[in-house]
Amino acid sequence: MTIRDFLRIMRQRWRWLLGTLLVVLAVAAVSTLMQPKTYEASARFYLAGSNGQGTPVQRDDLATYAQVVSAPAVQKVIRQQAKLGPSVPVTVSATLSDTANIMTATASSGSAQEAAAIANATGPALAAVAPQFSQLLSGAGSVTSTAVQPAEVPASPASPDLKKALELALAVGLLLGVAMALLRHFMDNRVRTVEDLETLVQRPVLSIVPRVGGGHRVVDTSDHPSGAMVEAMRRLRTNVKFVNVTNDVPAVVVTSARPGDGKTTVAANLALAMARDGYRTVLVDGDLRKPGVGSAIGIDGSVGLTNVLVHEVGLKDVLVEPEPSLPLFVLPAGPVPPNASELLGSSAMQGLFQELVAEFDFVVFDSPPMLPVVDALELEKLTGNLILVARGGQVSRRELQITLKALETVDANLSGTVLNYADHFSDDYGYGSKYGYGEQEMAASGRTRSRRSDKRG
Secondary structure, eight states, X not given: OOHHHHHHHHHHTHHHHHHHHHHHHHHHHHHHHHSOOBEEEEEEEEEEEEOSSSOBOOHHHHHHHHHSTTSHHHHHHHHHHHTOOTTSOOEEEEEEOSSSSEEEEEEEESSHHHHHHHHHHHHXXXXXXXXXXXXXXXXXXXXXXXXXXXXXXXXXXXXXXXXXXXXXXHHHHHHHHHHHHHHHHHHOOBOOSHHHHHHHHOSOEEEEEEOOOTTSOSSOOSSSOOSHHHHHHHHHHHHHHHHHTTOSSOEEEEEESSTTSOHHHHHHHHHHHHHHTTOOEEEEEOOOSSOOHHHHHTSOOSSSHHHHHTTSSOHHHHOBOSOTTSOEEEEOOOSOOSOHHHHHTSHHHHHHHHHHHHHOSEEEEEOOOTTTOOHHHHHXXXXXXXXXXXXXXXXXXXXXXXXXXXXXXXTOOEEXXXXXXXXXXXXXXXXXXXXXXXXXXXXXXXXXXXXXXXXXX
16 A cells, blocks of 8 residues: 555545544543542652661661551551541652652642642651661661652642643544544445546546535536536546547447436436537437436426337427527436336337437437346447446445446446546546636537537438
8 A cells, every 4th residue: 555545545534534533532531531630749858867876877777768658657657747537548659869868758649738748747757667667776766857848739630631641542543543444444345436446447437526515406407507517527528529439329328337326417417518519419318217317307208218119209209408509309218118128129229229320419328227227238239338327435346346247248338437426525526617618618619519500310
């Protein structure tokens, strides 16, 4: 994994990273604040001793006093010196300086005043009980304690330390967040990015279609459309033109691996983009199982392709022109037949397709998804050109693999893919409106349309 791959994964899985970090910080903060407060105070005192004959106390004996500071006999005297109740715990430790008879007593307590009192009482207490722990002093010997630096009442508790706890939690949370993001990424079987789609399908991604938020029309038939969806469709239109250079048939089938990936929206917008570029275009609803073009465009789809194939009506009788200013025509699906695959693979469909190619500059088919049925393969036999729409973050690698296997089995021509519902952080779309070339392209489209408008059936 390269640094670029790692950063891409973190950008995709930032919610897992941030969520884990916040949980760890919250747990650390709550657990720290729930801990009882402990105050610490330290006092330094000088110990001097003699055995009554002028012989100083040995440092070994003084070191012993530091070790017995927690003995009951010592703590009893400390409690008396500090004027503490019998139920108050005495927690104190002592250390002897390496160079002098100076001892440091550090006391801890739930009360700041008690901590200071215990620390200050430790020196006199040790001096009082010292003869009990030294043979040299067991006679007339004595030890005196002189305060060098008395303990002061601490202003803040020594623990819990919220700042240190949060600093540690931040480091742990980041590590766990990164681990969770990586784990989620490698366990995720869904296709999310252009890299995922290209690596799996081994075909070019013809366009990246962003999510369309509230207030935006999914299929905009107006004269002057704008937005990221329109820019994505212009890119798809341009790439489809290049793909179609090697194909003598000016037609394409738009399908997906599974329902709900947005194939109908892509097919309708592609047809609109071709029409806005001056191509006399027809959008055919070839999804005879669950027609969706009519509702996407906003037209009545009760009569259409099915009626033409069974010779109930003629083609021109059911073609709909949703926007008179655009050379776009729509052939709805009509009533749902019991034998959709047979109709799409019939000689009547072949004849109708030839009529459509002769009548229009470009034909766009919306077909059923690949996994439930094989209708898209019947249409691909006619066009020799198929585009696979994949919904980012929803379609799984397994679903796409099954779809690709079905296409390979019949030697279908998969021209490319479209990543639909792409996240907004992608840098691959949406820059067109910043530079204002949309209106220039519309003007150019108008000039192109005037050159092509003389083609009629």
